[in-house]
Amino acid sequence: xxERNQTEQDSGNGGASRRNFIGAVAAAGGLxxxxxxxxxxQVSQARPAGEGASKAVRWGMLIDTTKCASGCNDxxxxxxxxxxxxETVKDARQGSQWxxxxxxxxxxxxxxxxxxxxxxxxxNPPCVDxxxxxxxxxxxxxxxxxxxxxxxxxxxxxxxxxxxARSFVHQALTEQxxxxxxxxxxxxxxxxxxxxxxxxxxxxCVETCTQAGHNAMLFGDLNDPNSEIARRVxxxxxxxxxxxxxxxxxxxxxxx
Amino acid sequence: xxIEQYTxxxxxxxxxxLALGGLVSAIGLAAAYYMEHFGHAVTGMTNQVxxxxxxxxxxxxxxxxxxxxxxxxxxxxxGKKVYKPRAPLSGLLAIIMLAAGLAIIMLDxxxxxxxxxxxxxxxxxxxxxxxxxxxPVFFGLVxxxxxxxxxxxxxxxxxxxxxxxxxxxxxxxxxxxxxxGFVVARQAYQSAxxxxxxxxxxxxxxxxxFLLVQRSMYSWNNMVLHPAVRQRLKNLLGTFIAAVLYFxxxxxxxxxxxxxxxxxxxxxxxxxxxxxxxxxxxxxxLGTLLPLFLLYHPAIWKxxxxxxxxxxxxxxGGLCQLYVFIIGGQAFPLEMFPGMEVTSSFFDxxxxxxxxxxxxxxxSVGGLGIGFTLxxxxxxxxxxxxxxxxAMLTDAGYLHD
Numbered sequence: 343x344x345e346r347n348q349t350e351q352d353s354g355n356g357g358a359s360r361r362n363f364i365g366a367v368a369a370a371g372g373l374x375x376x377x378x379x380x381x382x383x384q385v386s387q388a389r390p391a392g393e394g395a396s397k398a399v400r401w402g403m404l405i406d407t408t409k410c411a412s413g414c415n416d417x418x419x420x421x422x423x424x425x426x427x428x429e430t431v432k433d434a435r436q437g438s439q440w441x442x443x444x445x446x447x448x449x450x451x452x453x454x455x456x457x458x459x460x461x462x463x464x465x466n467p468p469c470v471d472x473x474x475x476x477x478x479x480x481x482x483x484x485x486x487x488x489x490x491x492x493x494x495x496x497x498x499x500x501x502x503x504x505x506x507a508r509s510f511v512h513q514a515l516t517e518q519x520x521x522x523x524x525x526x527x528x529x530x531x532x533x534x535x536x537x538x539x540x541x542x543x544x545x546x547c548v549e550t551c552t553q554a555g556h557n558a559m560l561f562g563d564l565n566d567p568n569s570e571i572a573r574r575v576x577x578x579x580x581x582x583x584x585x586x587x588x589x590x591x592x593x594x595x596x597x598x
Numbered sequence: 599x600x601i602e603q604y605t606x607x608x609x610x611x612x613x614x615x616l617a618l619g620g621l622v623s624a625i626g627l628a629a630a631y632y633m634e635h636f637g638h639a640v641t642g643m644t645n646q647v648x649x650x651x652x653x654x655x656x657x658x659x660x661x662x663x664x665x666x667x668x669x670x671x672x673x674x675x676x677g678k679k680v681y682k683p684r685a686p687l688s689g690l691l692a693i694i695m696l697a698a699g700l701a702i703i704m705l706d707x708x709x710x711x712x713x714x715x716x717x718x719x720x721x722x723x724x725x726x727x728x729x730x731x732x733x734p735v736f737f738g739l740v741x742x743x744x745x746x747x748x749x750x751x752x753x754x755x756x757x758x759x760x761x762x763x764x765x766x767x768x769x770x771x772x773x774x775x776x777x778x779g780f781v782v783a784r785q786a787y788q789s790a791x792x793x794x795x796x797x798x799x800x801x802x803x804x805x806x807x808f809l810l811v812q813r814s815m816y817s818w819n820n821m822v823l824h825p826a827v828r829q830r831l832k833n834l835l836g837t838f839i840a841a842v843l844y845f846x847x848x849x850x851x852x853x854x855x856x857x858x859x860x861x862x863x864x865x866x867x868x869x870x871x872x873x874x875x876x877x878x879x880x881x882x883x884l885g886t887l888l889p890l891f892l893l894y895h896p897a898i899w900k901x902x903x904x905x906x907x908x909x910x911x912x913x914x915g916g917l918c919q920l921y922v923f924i925i926g927g928q929a930f931p932l933e934m935f936p937g938m939e940v941t942s943s944f945f946d947x948x949x950x951x952x953x954x955x956x957x958x959x960x961x962s963v964g965g966l967g968i969g970f971t972l973x974x975x976x977x978x979x980x981x982x983x984x985x986x987x988x989a990m991l992t993d994a995g996y997l998h999d
Contacts, residue, residue, distance in 0.1 A: 435644035435951075439944045446938040459934075459942070468783060474716045474726035492715050495708015497648040498726050504783035506932050506946065510648055510708060512639040526637045527708025583934050587782055598935075 388542035395483040400465075400592065401534055402484070402564035403548065404571050404580065405457055407597035409558035412445055412456035416554050417547035421460075424535060424546035426519035431512065438509035438524075440532045441547055446598070455598050458547065458559070460532035461486055461507040462583065463592030469499035469508065469531075478529075484564075484592050485534050493528040500529060504584050507531050534561075534592075564592070611818060612978055619971030626964005629957040630705035638708065641958050646950035647928045652706040654920045655962035658803065659699030659969065661774055661796055662916070664767040665804020667692040667740065671767075672834075674743075674760025680827055680986070685760070687815075687982040688808060689744045692767075693737060694976060695807070698969030700733060705961060725776045732770045739763040748980075771797045778927070785862035786927025791852060795845040799916065802838035806912035809835065811973065813906045815983050824986050825900070832905045836893040839912055843886050846919070858936065865930050866922060870949070873926040876918040885915010925952055 389395065421441045422428060431437040441460040447453070467486045469478045477493035480486050488499075488508075500508045508531045515524055521537040524530055535545035543549070544561050551559040562571035580594035604612070633640055643650040670688035673681030704713050721727035743763045746756035775796030778787040809831060816823055823831075850867070853859040866873050889908035891898070898904050929950035934940065940947030954962075977983065 432639065433644065434943075435646060435945060436639055437645070439645075442942050442944040442946075444934075444940060444942040444946050446935050446940050448938055450937070459946070468781075471723040472726060472780075474721055474724050474730060475712075475719050476721060477715075492712065492719075493709065494712045494716055496716070496726065497708070498724070498777075500645070500648050501787075501928070502781050502783055504932060505934060506646070506944065509645050510638065510643075512641075512643075513637040527634075529708070 389540050395481045395485070397482045398565060399483040399563050400565040401463070401539065402562065402571055402575075402592040402594065403463075403534070403545075404560040404574055405593065405595050406558050406560070407455045407457045407595055409556055410456050410458065411556070412443075412454065414456070414556065415443055416550050416556065417441055417458050417559065418443060420546040420550035421532070424519070424538075425522045425533075426515075426517065426524065428517065429513065429515055436512040438511060438530060440509070440530070457595060457598065459505060459507070459583075460547075460593070461534075462505050462589070463532075463534060465590035465592070467589065468502040468504065468587075472498045472502040474498065481536075485536050485539070486531070486592075487533055487536065488529055488531060490523050490525050490528045490530065495527040495529065497529060503531075504587055504589070608818070612974065615974045616971065619967050619974055622967025623964055623971050626702075626961050626967055627705070629960035629964060630710070633706070633957050633961065634710060640955060642953045642955045643958070644950065644952070646931075646945055647925055647952040649924055649928060650952060651921075651954040651958045651962050652702050652965070653924055654917060655965055656699045656702035656706070657774065657924065658917055658920055659695045659702065659965065661699075661771060661800045662803035662807050662913075663692050663695035663699060663800075664736075664771040664774070664797075665800030665802065666695060666808050667763060667767050668801050668804055669808050670743070670760060671764040674757055675764045680830055683986060684808070684812070684984040686744060686747050686980065687812065687977065687984055689740050689747070689763075690976045690980060690982055691808060691811060691973065692740050692804075693744075694969050694972040696733060696736060697972065698965050701968050702962060702965035705965075706958075725773055725780055728773050729770075729777075732766075732773045736763075736766055736770050739766050767800075768797060771800045778923075783932060784927055785853070785859050785930060785933065786866075786923065789849065789852060791845065791849050795842075795849060798838065798841045798845055799919075802835065802842050802912055803916045805831070805835050805838055806909040806916075809909040810906060810913075811977075812984060813909075815977060819983060821983075827986055828905060829899075832893045832899055832908070835905070835909065835912065836890055839886055839889055839893075843882075846881075858933070861933075862930050865949070866926050870926060870929070873922045873929070877922045880918025881915045881922065884911055885918055889915070928952075 418439075418441055425440060427438055427440060429437070441458050444457055444459045446455050446457070463484055463486045465480075465484065467478070467480055470480050470486065472478075474496065475492050475494055477489045477491075478486070478499050479489060495510065497510055500506075500510065508529050510529050511524060511526050514526045518524055522533070535543070535547075538545060544552070548559040548561040551557065560571050560574060562569040564572055564575065566572055567576075574596075575594060578596050580596050581598050582589075582591040582594055641650060667688055669681055670685035670692075672678045673683075673685045704710055707713060716726070717730055719727075720730075739759070740763050743756065743759040746752040746754075746759045772793040775793035779789055779792035781787040812823070850863060853863050866877060868874055889911045892904050892908040892911075893899050899908075929952060931940070931945075931947050931949065934946070
């Protein structure tokens with residue numbers, strides 16, 4: 343320490359300018375440390391690269407149909423943008439729809455509801471049961487995915503899914519999002535925006551719904567009793583679509 | 599050993615048939631390549647009706663492949679002598695039809711180039727996964743059975759091999775029926791009755807195919823099936839056709855018993871457009887009642903060609919039945935919200951439409967071409983023409999005069 347002080351004293355003015363420089367570097371470094379820190383508020387839940395998904399987590403979604411307006415397609419558009427679902431199809435029946443808006447009307451009372459429908463991320467997914475290659479799989483944290491690299495395009499999972507949640511890619515694709523591989527001849531479905539979740543972000547549909555002020559979609563860890571979704575699911579009556587199948591869904595609906 | 603030489607006319611016929619079968623197969627393969635290259639956008643299949651005509655033909659062949667082995671089983675397992683000379687042809691057709699059916703299904707895959715992944719991955723909760731085991735073992739067992747029939751040194755084992763193949767074919771068709779039976783999501787399927795129903799369908803369709811192939815081979819060799827054998831076989835076909843009808847009635851009655859299935863039954867049987875037409879006109883009338891009439895009318899069944907026409911109609915009826923079952927089952931919308939009217943941009947709540955495109959039709963017919971070509975080559979190389987021994991028939995009690 344004394345040796346370094348001596349050196350600084352010896353350097354005279356030069357030493358002062360170096361201190362200024364070090365100070366400036368330290369300030370810039372501090373700023374650089376703080377700036378990602380702002381981002382770190384969001385990525386604090388992110389999983390470190392190389393670490394597997396945790397069984398302790400069960401990602402889920404709660405959809406409040408009383409806040410979901412008929413005709414609003416914000417979540418559908420956000421999904422398409424995020425996942426690069428932008429191809430033009432000649433026949434609309436051959437196009438992929440990872441999330442869609444369904445309008446339902448009770449025949450007897452005339453009551454109507456509008457709600458988004460997508461992969462329900464079942465705890466006991468029939469698509470995974472029937473897949474002959476292991477392409478349909480469930481991650482430890484409950485997210486049901488298709489490994490587009492080993493899917494052979496047999497469409498058995500589409501037959502097995504009670505929610506019509508899966509689409510088959512009928513044509514060649516271009517301009518894909520590198521984080522969301524898709525491909526002709528393979529089956530695909532909602533991933534809960536797994537690439538965003540792993541970075542500590544929300545699925546694109548939920549983020550957009552919230553940013554637009556609709557607040558009809560809530561995403562989080564159903565296993566964490568302190569999470570908002572777990573608290574809400576514990577407080578209000580929620581519905582699992584086709585609960586008779588006992589698939590234990592990750593997506594729940596409120597208000598239907 | 600003296601090998602009978604073919605006449606020039608027979609040689610010519612063989613090559614004409616080979617060329618014809620080869621051409622149809624090649625067109626089918628070209629159609630598959632076209633679909634693979636441009637994607638399923640060039641088919642009539644959609645995200646609602648995603649199994650189409652290739653699946654109807656492919657599953658028909660796979661089911662009938664199991665049934666065609668029945669002829670051999672009756673001889674080897676149940677000891678009926680009249681069926682024994684037919685066992686080699688029966689086994690050969692079983693292998694060929696399974697291969698042709700699988701060819702269609704595999705060529706229709708979105709990524710047919712990855713089929714080895716399915717062959718090397720085991721998922722025991724998947725009925726498709728079971729089939730990856732069931733089909734190769736079937737090939738092996740029927741091949742072994744043919745070996746025991748053709749090689750005198752192996753003759754001692756033919757009963758054991760025949761019995762194994764018989765049991766395995768029942769398991770295999772249980773697997774095919776369960777592809778649908780284990781699907782809980784859809785009104786058309788999710789029924790335990792589908793496994794035995796597919797087995798009895800395999801009996802009828804397989805025997806029908808066998809009778810047509812046998813008839814063609816006899817015609818080309820200027821032979822006539824002995825009336826006693828013919829009567830025995832036509833009675834068996836009639837019994838199988840009636841048994842399929844019984845299962846179909848029970849299947850629909852079971853669905854009607856559950857209130858939630860009534861809408862689906864109304865769709866399939868009454869209001870669903872092409873599906874009721876194919877069910878009543880194709881399956882019930884053409885594929886069941888007319889063949890039963892032809893087979894059991896005391897004067898008509900004896901006329902030349904009557905049994906063959908009945909067999910051909912059984913096949914047409916079977917294809918209609920599968921079309922209604924597979925495509926009609928998908929066209930009817932999934933019921934996610936009981937008691938609700940449902941609409942969406944993804945055609946929720948709407949009846950799915952499906953019109954097969956030319957490539958699909960060509961692939962399906964191409965699969966039949968592959969089966970035909972392999973049969974033409976197989977029966978020529980292996981000389982599996984069933985020949986009845988009059989002494990054997992008398993001994994077996996088929997001839998009384």
